[in-house]
Amino acid sequence: MSRISSIDVGNIKVTALLDGELFLPAEALLKLKDADAETIQNNAENTLSYTNVNAYLIQNGDRNLLVDAGCRELFGPTCGFIQEALTEAEMSAEQVTDLFLTHLHPDHIAGALNTDGTAVFENAQLHLIDIEHDFWMNGSFDASEVNGADWAGLAKAVIGAYSDRLNILTQDREILSGVRSFSIPGHTPGHAGYRVDSGDESLMHLGDILHTQNLQLIDPNISTIFDVDSDTALTSRKRVLDMVSADKNLCTSGHWLSPKFGHIERHGSGFAIA
Ligand SMILES: [Zn+2]
Known part of the structure; x- marks a missing residue:
């Protein structure tokens, strides 16, 4: 199977990298x-709670920006294929010049760290949003499985492995030429999407505002247990879906299914991919 899907946004090449796929249990959905x-509980492999874990390779001139890095072995045998996807895109880990993490959840960061705690992307500068960096570095975390001390420990380990080439950014800034972050708080405090602009073409990456596209577009009120602040995440989800459907932006996101790029349109009381 192919793990990659590429488009050109003006002069910038964007490749979706499929790290893996899984089915969220009903208990993870609110x-x-x-x-x-009932459908989800009765059928472990159902379309409603099916999701993908994506990373993105953005190539502009001599810069190879990787956005997110997949979940390594942490989410079971169906995920953790970022290196296979990069190889298919004819990109080695050494050639990645820049790494941007939309937020510091394990499914986006574990693939940036070897099991011995060293950096996978030896030559990459790590770009992080200041609020996100500070939340995981300085927050207090309990033993919760989700957003608890274990997840904070992994975030700190990743930051530590890249500490000699860390670039801390505020939101709504250029990460590199043609790629700019935007703030979508709630899922985590410094959760970021980004837009790619080149010539008169653009692409919006909506971060993790959607985890199960087949449920949450029809009913954006459905959320997951993974949000740090689910009310704020809901506000962000509705605001971004309203914006990209009104503006007719080409979109993708961290858990977007195939095909990896599409337009979101209003459909009934919710949305659909056109
Ligand atoms: Zn995620």
Whole structure:
């Protein structure tokens, strides 16, 4: 199977890298309708809670920017294939010049760290949003499985492995030429999307505002247990879906299914991919 899907945005090449795929359990989803919860509980492999874990390679001139790095072995045998995807895109880990993490959850960062704690991308500068960096470095965390001390420990380990080439950014700044972050707080405090602009073409990456596209576009009120602040995440989800459907932006996101690039349109009381 192919793990990559590429488009050109003006002079910038964007490649979606499929790290893996999985099915979220009903317990991970909030505000599910009873019928949907039953469908998910009765069928472990259902389309409603099916999701992908994506990273992106953005190539502009001599810069090779990797956005997010997949989950290594942490989420089981169906995930952790970022290196295979990069190889298919004819890119070695050494050739990655820049790494941007949309947020510091394990499914986006574990693939940046070898199991011995060293950096996978030896030549990459790590770009992080200041609020996100400070939350995981300085927050207090309990033993919760989600957003607890274990996840904070992994975030700190990644930051530590790249500490000699760390670039801390505020939101809404250029990460590199043609690639600019935007703030979508709630999922985590410094959670970021980004837009790619070149010539008169653009692409919006919506971060993790969607985890299960087949549920959350129809009903954006459905959320997951992974949000640090689920009310703020809901506000961000609705604001971004309203914006990209009104502006007719080409979109993708951290857990977007195939095909990896599409337009979001209003559909009934929710949205659909056109
Ligand atoms: Zn995620």
